[in-house]
Amino acid sequence: MLTPPGRVEARVPALPRSQGKRVELFISSGCNLHCSFCCESERIQRKEWMPWERLIGWLDRAAASGCRMIQFMGGEATLHPRFPDALREAKARGLSTFVITNLLRWEDPAFAEAVAPWLDEVMVSMHAGSADSGALITGRPAWYPRFLRARDEAARTLGPAGGPGRRARVRASTVLTRASAPELSLIYEALRPLRPERWILGNAVPVEGSRADPMDTAAPTGDLTIPELRALQPALRALSAQCAADGCGLVLFCFPHCVLGPELWDQAHDFFVENQDLSPDAPAEARDVNFWSEAEYHETPRPVTLARSRPPICAGCARERVCGGHFTEQLRRAGSGGLEPIRGAPPAEKS
Numbered sequence: 001m002l003t004p005p006g007r008v009e010a011r012v013p014a015l016p017r018s019q020g021k022r023v024e025l026f027i028s029s030g031c032n033l034h035c036s037f038c039c040e041s042e043r044i045q046r047k048e049w050m051p052w053e054r055l056i057g058w059l060d061r062a063a064a065s066g067c068r069m070i071q072f073m074g075g076e077a078t079l080h081p082r083f084p085d086a087l088r089e090a091k092a093r094g095l096s097t098f099v100i101t102n103l104l105r106w107e108d109p110a111f112a113e114a115v116a117p118w119l120d121e122v123m124v125s126m127h128a129g130s131a132d133s134g135a136l137i138t139g140r141p142a143w144y145p146r147f148l149r150a151r152d153e154a155a156r157t158l159g160p161a162g163g164p165g166r167r168a169r170v171r172a173s174t175v176l177t178r179a180s181a182p183e184l185s186l187i188y189e190a191l192r193p194l195r196p197e198r199w200i201l202g203n204a205v206p207v208e209g210s211r212a213d214p215m216d217t218a219a220p221t222g223d224l225t226i227p228e229l230r231a232l233q234p235a236l237r238a239l240s241a242q243c244a245a246d247g248c249g250l251v252l253f254c255f256p257h258c259v260l261g262p263e264l265w266d267q268a269h270d271f272f273v274e275n276q277d278l279s280p281d282a283p284a285e286a287r288d289v290n291f292w293s294e295a296e297y298h299e300t301p302r303p304v305t306l307a308r309s310r311p312p313i314c315a316g317c318a319r320e321r322v323c324g325g326h327f328t329e330q331l332r333r334a335g336s337g338g339l340e341p342i343r344g345a346p347p348a349e350k351s
Helices: 052-064 083-092 109-118 131-138 143-158 181-194 226-231 233-245 262-267 328-334
Strands: 022-026 069-073 096-101 121-125 169-176 198-203 249-253
Touching: 022 052, 052 083, 069 083, 083 096, 083 109, 109 143, 121 143, 131 143, 143 181, 169 181, 181 198, 181 233, 198 233, 233 249, 233 262, 249 262
Parallel strands: 022 069, 069 096, 096 121, 121 169, 169 198, 198 249
Antiparallel strands: none
16 A cells, blocks of 8 residues: 555565466555545545556556556545556556446546546445435535436446446445445445446444444444344345346355354355455465555465454354354454354255
């Protein structure tokens, strides 16, 4: 990720040839939102951009390494003054392009037209289903109508899903908070015009550096308790069915399996290793993937553990080998009440 001036070496290290599929490239530390759960809350307010010469150097090295795709990251990567140019330069080097974005730059039709021909994948971050909850979560009172305008422009320029004019694969992600939980169907309805192929719904991670403490379950933007997560089962089952009917796969990220119930186990995505696109050709093992960013080069892969653990009550659970448990910090603060380990062979696994 970007680091303060004086802490980044002038020399960009060469990348060895690798079977790694993607390069994570953090080109912006700025963001036009200030989401309550964002762990980079302080850094994104500094509004720093990767220098163009350094960005080109990274693209050259990524292409030489045998990597296949550049994941443009931030902050909000699209705020980089030369983001459309960066996409074109990546494509000129034979690299596929991916961006995680809150989509607001698509409010500008000229921007939407400029980036559409060069984008292969777009991950849309969208975390509220109304103006009121959006103001709480994003820190921007006018966010919701702006998002709807940007969504319509993105839907127009990216083209119909599965059609000959489709220019990019669209995915979506939503962080579950107390404010967004009652609005999950509204969030999905707002995303539907984009025809996402996947919708990743994950719990807010209790990490340091966020604008609001996700562990404050009394706060409107805080995490849900374990019993409250369990109470979402009917809503999640309905959403899963609706998504499937639309050709969109619902992916439930960082949910204990006993909270979800057997009907949703196929949607659970635990032990998450770099396959954010959740595509069928995602690597089966962590060692198949490497990461690079401006501040650091990871010679060995790093699985994303998100500080989850299984408390003693989970011992002997029939889902122990495939469930990551719950957030360690949340268990430390609130205990494991509400977790109900599954004893014996669960119904979905009986022959």
